[in-house]
Every structure is written in C-alpha cells, then in structure tokens.
Amino acid sequence: MSEATPVLALHGGAGALAGADYAAEVEHMRGLVEAGRDRLRAAASALDVVVETVAALEASGLYVAGRGASPNSAGRYELDAAVMEGRSRGLGAVAALEGFAAPIRVARAVMEKTPHVLLAGAGAAAFAGDENFEAIGNPQAWFTRVGRKRTASLSTGTVGCVVRDRSGALAAGTSTAGILGKLWGRIGDSPIAGAGLWADDLVAVSCTGAGEMFVRAAVAAQVSFRMRLAGEALSSAARAALEDVRALGGSGGLIAVSTSGEIVMPFNTEGMKRAALLADGTITAGVF
Numbered sequence: 001m002s003e004a005t006p007v008l009a010l011h012g013g014a015g016a017l018a019g020a021d022y023a024a025e026v027e028h029m030r031g032l033v034e035a036g037r038d039r040l041r042a043a044a045s046a047l048d049v050v051v052e053t054v055a056a057l058e059a060s061g062l063y064v065a066g067r068g069a070s071p072n073s074a075g076r077y078e079l080d081a082a083v084m085e086g087r088s089r090g091l092g093a094v095a096a097l098e099g100f101a102a103p104i105r106v107a108r109a110v111m112e113k114t115p116h117v118l119l120a121g122a123g124a125a126a127f128a129g130d131e132n133f134e135a136i137g138n139p140q141a142w143f144t145r146v147g148r149k150r151t152a153s154l155s156t157g158t159v160g161c162v163v164r165d166r167s168g169a170l171a172a173g174t175s176t177a178g179i180l181g182k183l184w185g186r187i188g189d190s191p192i193a194g195a196g197l198w199a200d201d202l203v204a205v206s207c208t209g210a211g212e213m214f215v216r217a218a219v220a221a222q223v224s225f226r227m228r229l230a231g232e233a234l235s236s237a238a239r240a241a242l243e244d245v246r247a248l249g250g251s252g253g254l255i256a257v258s259t260s261g262e263i264v265m266p267f268n269t270e271g272m273k274r275a276a277l278l279a280d281g282t283i284t285a286g287v288f
Helices: 023-041 046-060 103-113 121-130 211-217 219-230 234-247
Strands: 007-014 079-085 090-097 118-120 159-164 170-176 197-199 203-209 252-258 272-277 283-286
Touching: 007 023, 007 046, 007 203, 007 252, 023 046, 023 159, 023 272, 023 283, 046 079, 046 103, 046 159, 046 170, 079 103, 079 197, 090 103, 090 121, 103 121, 103 170, 118 121, 159 203, 159 252, 170 197, 170 203, 197 219, 203 211, 203 219, 203 234, 211 219, 211 234, 219 234, 219 252, 234 252, 252 272
Parallel strands: 090 118
Antiparallel strands: 007 159, 007 272, 079 090, 079 170, 159 170, 197 203, 203 252, 272 283
16 A cells, blocks of 8 residues: 655634734744644654644634633633544544633544543533643633734634645544634534534545534535535535535635645635645645
C-alpha cells in the first residue's frame, strides 16, 4: 500500500471584517500548519493532529473559541467542540461545556471513553472533571475577551481543522463559543456531526458561520453526500452546500480535504481566517 502525502487545513472563523488587522492570526495559523506538517511527517495520526491543532487554536485566545470565547446573554461561557475520525466514523462532542480549558480534548475523550457521541451542560462538565481535564479556576482572569467592548468584530471565530495523514486516514474537528450574546443554552452547528463537521472515508469537513443555517442545511455531511451519491467534485459540492446556507439567509465558510488530498476553503463572507498545507508542501495562510 503506497503512503499518502499528508495535507492539512485549519480555520479561525468566517466573518472577518474588511480593513481589520489579522496579522497575529495569520502568523499563528501558519505556525500551527508548520507544526502539524512536522507531526504528520513523523507519522502522527490525522486524529492526533486535528486535536492538537484545535487545542492550540483554543489556547491562543485569538479566536472565539476556548480562551478567546465570547460570553452568552447571561454572561456565561458555554463552549462547544467535536471531533470525528473518518475510517471508523468515531465521533465525540461536548456542548454548552463550562469551566474547562480545552473542549476539543474533552470531546475526544467522549469518543474514546464512553459509548456516547455527545455530552452537554452539567453532564459534560462532570465528565470532564472525572477525567481530570484542565479546569478554569477564575473565568474573569482566564478568558481573553473579558472586558472587551462587545462588537460585531468579536461575534465570530469558530475554529477547526481537517487532516489527511500518511496512511490516508481523514479526521475533522471544530470548537467554538458560538455567537456573541447567544441565549443561555444555545447550541449551534459546531458539535453536531453532519452540520458543523463530518469525516468519513471520502472527505473531512469543518464549518464556520451562521450555525442555525448550517444545521438546517446539514452542510458538512451534504458535502460528502454530494460527492458520494451525485459524483460531484469536492469544490462544486462545497460551493453548493454553502449556497444552500445562503439561500436560507445565512453565511459562512468551510474547509475540507478529500481522500485524494485535495483541499478547498470556500466562504461567502468578507473573509475567513484560514491556512493549509497543500500536497506539494506549500503552506498558505490568509483572511481575505
């Protein structure tokens, strides 16, 4: 069996604003792609690289996920994350998780240590505590967006990663705090397989944007099903899925990698923070 060339894509959220300075995010994303490349060349699995990359995005405080979370309408920090492995369709997710630093790691533990695919709210927090994940002692000191002006520029920033490793395996992950000022208990597309992420033996997808519309359009799974059942190319399948979101009144973007190593990163907003390692070894990073 021939070895596949590793490829990777990540995003820091659609909805970037024209004229804003995203130099720090672009530099950070490029660094994460370089680190992911090195791990993949050393034979790390797609799942491991997805989780480590998303955990680094969460920890940076640069995006509306993990440490950079925005508060909901009750002033609470409820975080969502999910990870999916393509060959087995192994899946783990957490929703409305409070009090823990790396939701993507908790999501992986749900996949690997429970018979379930999604834990939410107090139950998710109890599980994370039982598994000794890093707790947040003082949210007012830990979250980087505490005290910042509540503006539209802070309202988006879901993070995600998709990978094909040297064995040809695919994986996808997403993490988010959701939209700024969301209702207490609101859960968007990010932790929902088929909506905010998907991975099978054909393609891995991670989405960002108007979560409710991505759920209604089943965007991430729709990309795969268009390819599998209609024979569409990855690029046209991804564009069509985003057009479905637009028709419902939403906007956003996605990143996807196919089993052949093709990467697409379409969006229908002003910009999307994104970076990728292409099959020829080229690294790209940008916003607009």
